[in-house]
Amino acid sequence: MTIKKIITWRGSLVAAALALLCSAFLVLPASAEAFDDCPAGQLCLYSASGGAGTKRTFDPQDDGQRYDASWDDTTLSAKNNTAYWACVYVDTEFGGLLQTVRPGNSDEYGSDPRFAATISSHKLVPSRAHCFTGYERCPDNRVCTFTEPAGRGAMTVHIPSTDPSTKNYGNAYGAGTAPASVWNRTRRHVCFYPAETFTGTWTDPAAPAGKYGAYVVLRGDSTTVPPPFAKTFRSHELVNGTSECQ
The missing domain is CATH 2.60.20.10 (Crystallins)
Known part of the structure; x- marks a missing residue:
């Protein structure tokens, strides 16, 4: 085997190893998605964007008309891991501006000053239309x-x-x-x-x-x-x- 062939062969091995290493790094984040700690059947609210920070979980029977002082105006992101629509409101008792979250979806509130750290109530309902009434x-x-x-x-x-x-x-x-x-x-x-x-x-x-x-x-x-x-x-x-x- 000539020196040129040895260099080419070793270069191919290095390239293949680098490709494998890069592919591994690309796959890892996809398997560690944000909000993956939200249990099935729960609405999860987080104190930071992307499902980070402190988490609070609520099931469909929870009364979300108001939060305690330690959680009020804290939510910056949400994951709706239920079969219901989630409605989140900036005021207590389903008042003020609202956002709706489709079943299985997540939502972010940190970039909108109307909703960032203003969420004060929520409810889980059978259809999106129910979010607009109380x-x-x-x-x-x-x-x-x-x-x-x-x-x-x-x-x-x-x-x-x-x-x-x-x-x-x-x-x-x-x-x-x-x-x-x-x-x-x-x-x-x-x-x-x-x-x-x-x-x-x-x-x-x-x-x-x-x-x-x-x-x-x-x-x-x-x-x-x-x-x-x-x-x-x-x-x-x-x-x-x-x-x-x-």
């Missing part, structure tokens, strides 16, 4: 009012009153709890008023009548309250017929 929290035979449209945000549950003279569910609405949406899960209609005394009127120049004395939500109905009524309710009562509204 009415399902309302118990049966209750009037539930919400501070945001579509049943999102802080919820107040009103228990039926037994007072035969007023039939009211409440007259203690404040500016911070005035409803933007309502679900009436009772068997009676509910009349809302702009004054705490179960009275008052609203003026709507665009409407033929011009003024309204009550905003009515029929039994079983849920609704986002439109202008000029939204965020103005201060009292309400239950009635058997809408003509009973004050």
Whole structure:
């Protein structure tokens, strides 16, 4: 064997060894993917991007309406390892801006200032459409009012009153709890008023009548309250017929 052939042969061995070594380094990261520590059937939230940092896990039955102080506004990435859609919100009780995460997918929040270290609640739901509402929290035979449209945000549950003279569910609405949406899960209609005394009127120049004395939500109905009524309710009562509204 000539010197030239020996050099060529050794060069081929070196090249082959380098190729094998490089291929090994290229394969390793693919087998050690980010988020691979998220258990099946869990939503995993992380305090750093790429599934790094501290991890919190939640199963579909967990109530994610708010986090404790050590975790609130901490999430920078997420892995949805469940069969459900994951909805994450920047405010507690499914309020504020939201992001949706498809089953099996991951998501990053560190590069968007609207979501970076602002996540304060989440829920797991059968379809993406459920991320945009929160009415399902309302118990049966209750009037539930919400501070945001579509049943999102802080919820107040009103228990039926037994007072035969007023039939009211409440007259203690404040500016911070005035409803933007309502679900009436009772068997009676509910009349809302702009004054705490179960009275008052609203003026709507665009409407033929011009003024309204009550905003009515029929039994079983849920609704986002439109202008000029939204965020103005201060009292309400239950009635058997809408003509009973004050």
